[in-house]
Amino acid sequence: MSDERKEPRRRMRPADIIVQALMTLIAAVVALPILEVVNLSLKTKRELYVGDPLALPLRLAWENYGIAFERLRLGTAFLNTLLYTTISVAVTAILASAAAWAIARNKGRLFRLSYLYFVLGILIPYQALFIPIYVMGYSLHLINTVFGIVFMYVAVGMSFCVFLMASFMTQVPLELEESARIDGCSVYRIFFSIVLPLLKPAIATLVILQAFGTWNDFLMASLFVSDTKLKTMTVFLRYLFSTTSQDYTTAMAAIVILFVPIMTLFAALQKYFIKGMTVGALKG
8 A cells, every 4th residue: 555645635715716706707708709709700691680699600601711811811911910020029029138138237327217218118108109100200211111110110119128128137147147258158149048048938928918019000000001012900900890891790700810820829928928927926
């Protein structure tokens, strides 16, 4: 017989039960609208307008997704959205990490003022600065260019990203950097080989938050892009909800198409994202 004894199961306290019930309720409230969008995207027009909108479809109308691909011009719009999101998030992650590293490792007045400058940028939403942003973009010939839209996404995201990354810089031991410097490593080698690998949770958090914002953005894309070949999916999605359109099953299918890639990214980085969101609480 084994001498090992089974540990008694910990009984759930009333407070734990309440928390679990509350979290389940919140999850249901969040999930139900998403499931309803998927449900409507698989219905025919007749089922949507004649039958019960909340009922399950009599047959799965997969052709709605084919029509959505065609009307959203996803052959171009999807690639544009993916291009803007990928480049802007990658550039923002590198620049914000480098800026936060410099601010965290230097205690001079200039660096403290720089950090304050980025923090103040969080308090002003870029939607309130559309006119000066557009005037600047027009003057620099950034309208209707890939570089222009990517540059603006990087610019409006830097403030929050520097603030986010600076709070994680305490996780990087200064001794490692000093040892690498003694061994002859350059600043670039220290940053890319030592600092960035230790900031995976922070970078995953940054990537998810910035990718969500850029992928779903409508205002910036509609402001800086008027060329049809450069428009994003969210801009084309607007046409499916116009006053002249009654094809809401196709519009719901388009929303699902828009929703899947960003949720795939979140699922892939979820482990690092949760760790990044909780590391500050564990340190405190």
